[in-house]
Amino acid sequence: MDQNLALLYQPGSLQTTKPKFNSNLEALRAIAALVVVWHHTIVHPFQLDPNFAPTGTANFNPPGHFAVLIFFILSGYVIGLAHHKPLTTWSSVKIYVRKRFTRIYPIYAVSLIFAVVVSGFKYSIITTLGHLIFCQIIWVPLIFENNPLWSLQYEMLFYLLFIPLSSLRISPILVTIVSIFLSFITAYLANRGIGGTSYSYFVGFSFWALGWALGTVPTSPSINYRKLISALLLLLAIGYFNVLQSAYTKMATIIMPMIVKPTVSSEWPESFISPIDFAALPFALLIILQFINYENKYFRWTAIILYILPAYTLIYIARNFPKENTSTALLPILFYIISVFIFFYKSEILERCSKYIISKIGLIGSISYGLYVIHFPIISIFHRITIFSGSIKTFSIRFVIYAILSIATAYWLEKKFQPFIKKIL
Template sequence: MSAIQDAIPIPRTKINYNLEALRGFAALVVVWHHALLPAYNHLLSPHYQLSGPASFTPSGHFAVLIFFLLSGYVIEISTKPITTRTDIGAYLKKRAVRLYPIYLVVLLFTLFVATTAYSWQTKLAHFTLLQGALSPVMMELNPSWSLAQEVCFYLLFLPLSFFRVPPQWAALGALLVGLINLALGAPVIFLTTYALGFTFWLLGAALARFLQDRPAFQPTYSQMLSALLLFVSLQNFNVFLTIGSKLLALTGGWLQYPANMSWWHTILEPVDFAYLPYCLFILGMFIGKEYPGRKIISRVLMLLPLITFRYISTLSAQEQYNLAIPISCYVASLAFYFLPTLVERQAKAVLGVLTQAAGISFALYLVHMPLLYVFARVDVFSSTPLAWLVRAVGYLALCCGLAYILEKLIQPFIKRYFT
C-alpha cells in the first residue's frame, strides 16, 4: 500500500475528497488490525490484551486489496500516456520523490529499533525495495511487502502505457501467470503473489477507463459511512469467501501454495478474489460514477451477508457475543444505506476527519509497525484495562504525530528540493 498522488498531470485531476476519505480509513484499519491481531497484540501492551468482543480486528488484508485497486485507479486517471523518454523520467521522478524519502526514514528508524539481527542481504533488499522477492520481510516493517509490490507495478505500468495495452487484458494476463505458476508448484517462489497483486492493481486501472465517461452520482454521507461499516464487518460475513474456498478445494490442491513457504510469498492467494465484488462496490461508491445495474447490484451486495446469519445462529452464545462489533457494524451499515439521510451530519463529520487522515496515510501505514515494537520495550504500566487504554491512545497519537512530521514537514521539503 501507498498513498497515491498524481504522476504526470493530464492536466492535474481534481481531488476526489470521497476517495481521500476511503484512503484514510483504509490506513487506519491496517493500524487497528496490527495493534489487536493475536500475533502482535502483546506488543502494544505486554501484560494485558483485550479479549471477547473488544479484541475484534477488521481485515487489514482487505484494506490492502482496496489500496491496490485505488492505486491503479488513480494512476490511470492522473497519468497521461507515456510515449517519450521525458515522460518516463518525469513519471519515475514523481513516484520516487513521493514514496522513497518517507520510506527511507521509516526504514532507518526500523533498523534502529529492531531486535532481530538482520543479514546485510535483507537490509540491502529493503533499501532497494526488493523485500519479499529476494529476501525476507522485516517483521518490524512487514507492511512494506505491499509497497515493494506496488513499486514493481509502477515500473510495469511503463511498457503497458507505452504500448497502449488495455488494463483489463493485462489483468487477465497477470492472473494467468500467477495461477499457472501456482499450479506448477510455484517454481518462481514470489511470482504468484506479485501477479495476483498486479491483477488487482490493473483492475483498478480498468475501472478508471470503464467509468471515465459515465455520468456522476452523489452518494449521501450516510451511504458512504455505510460502506465503511461494511468494510469493517465484511471478513465475518463475506458469502463469496465461503464459495471461493469451496471451489478452490475442488481443484485438489492445484491452486494452493506448497507447504512451508514463507508468509511474504503467500500473502496473496486466489481466494482473495472473493473480496473483489466488495472492493469494486466500495470503491465505486466513493468514486461516484454510474454504471449499468448499479442500484440493483449495490442492494444485492448489501443484503448478501444476511445469508451468513443463519450460520451465526448456530454458534454458542459466547461465540455470538464475540461477534458483537462486526454484527453491530453490519446492521448499522444496512440502516445507513437504506435510510440514506439518517446520519448525514454525523457522517459528514466522520468523513471530514478521514479526509484529513488521508494526508498522512502513507507514512502512517509504514511507521505504525516499528512503533508497536517500541511500545513492546516499555513493559511498565501495561497490566490493566486502564493501562491498555492509555497506551492505545498514546500509540495512535504518536503514530499520527510522526506520520504528520513525515508527510507535512519532511516530504514537502524534499519535494521542493527535487522540483
C-alpha cells in the same frame, strides 16, 4: 475511452467528463490505514502491551489484509487518473519515475531506518540494503519491526510494470483479465515446483490493474455521502462476513484444490497474497465504485445483492448462538447491520451528517501513507517498554498514546519532511 470499458457502464446514465481525483477517497484511505493500525495491535498479541492481550469483544481483528487490497486498487486508480496519456516518450517516463520516487521513497527510507534503530540494529547491512532497494522477501528476510513494508515491494513492481504497458497502449481491462488468468496458472504451477510464489505478484497486480482500469471510467457528478459511510462500515465488517470466501474455497477445492492456497511457500510473508483473495474482489470493487461515484442500474442491483449476501453469516451466527464463542463477532455484526441500514434508509439529515463525517475522516487520509509505514516501528517500541502494562487499562492508555504518536509522526512525514525533500530534489 477504451471500448473494452463499455460493458462497465451505460453512457446515458453518466456524464462522460474526464475523470478527476475525488477528494472523498481520502476518507477511504484514512479508514483503510486506521484498520491496518488497529489490525496490528490484535494480530500481534502483546506487541502493544507486553503483558496483556485483549479478549472477547475487544479482541475483534479488523480486516487489515482487505485494507491492503483496497490500497492496491486505489494506487492503480490514482495512476490511471494521472496518466490518461500513454508514457510514449523518455521525458514522460522520467517525469513519472521522478514523481513516484519523490512521493514514495523518502518516507519509506525514514521508516525503514527507524525500524532498524528500534530493532537495536540486529539486522545485517545486507538485509537493510535489500530493503532499501525493495528486495525484501525475495532476497532478504523481512524486518519484523516494520513488516508492513512487504506491500511496498509489490507497489514498486506495479509502478514499473505500468511503464511498458502504458507505452504499448495496452488496455487496462485486458491487463486485469490476463493478470487474473496468470494468477491461477502460476498458483497451479507453484505446487509443481515451478515459478515459486510468482502467483502472489500476479494476484496483487490484478487488483492494481483493476484500479488502473477504474481510473478511465466516467463517473456521476452526484455524490451520495450516506452510501460512502455505509461502504466504510462494510469494510470494517467484511472480515467476518465475506461469504464469497467460503463459497470460493469450497468450489475451488472441488474443481482445482491447488489454486485455493498453494502449498509451496504458502506461509506469510513469502506468499502473503494468494488466489483466495479474489473472493474479496467483489466487495472491494463495490466499495471503490461507491467512492468514485459510479452509477447505473446494473451496478445498483449488484450492490444490493452484495449488501444482502453477508446476511447469511448473520443468520448462521444467530442459529449457533450461544453454542460458539461469538464475542469477537459483536463489533462486525454491529458494523454490518448499521451499514445495511444506512445503505437503504434515505434521510436528508443522515446525508448531511455523512458528508460532515467524510470530510473530517478525510483529514487523516492525506497522511495515510505515512501512517501505514511508520506505525509498526512505533508499536515495536511499546513492546520493549515493560512498565505500566498488564491490564485492559494499561492496554487502552497505551493504544491512545500509540495512535497519537503514529498520527503525529505521519503528519510530520507527509506535511513537513516529504515537501522539504520534494523541494530540494
